[in-house]
Amino acid sequence: MLLHTSYVVPEEDRLVVRACKINGCDCSTEACPNAARKLECPKHCKRGCQNQNFRRNICVDLFVAAAPNTEMAG
Ligand SMILES: [Zn+2]
Numbered sequence: 792m793l794l795h796t797s798y799v800v801p802e803e804d805r806l807v808v809r810a811c812k813i814n815g816c817d818c819s820t821e822a823c824p825n826a827a828r829k830l831e832c833p834k835h836c837k838r839g840c841q842n843q844n845f846r847r848n849i850c851v852d853l854f855v856a857a858a859p860n861t862e863m864a865g
């Protein structure tokens with residue numbers, strides 16, 4: 792019994808994050824396919840990549856997103 796080849800999708804292929812190829816992208820916004828999917832860029836991503844080891848910033852990001860900037864007045 793053989794499975795159809797299109798049915799067999801290696802999980803590794805779905806989990807792997809590919810290096811960003813977008814010109815001028817710093818991988819810090821949703822313009823980056825990796826950042827948009829909340830995925831960390833691979834270490835061999837581009838030099839200006841800002842999407843490396845971003846896990847430590849997750850809590851900070853949540854606060855920044857929820858906190859209004861009250862220091863703009865003045
Ligand atoms: Zn990117």
Ligand SMILES: [Zn+2]
Nearest residue numbers: 818832836840
């Ligand atoms: Zn990147």
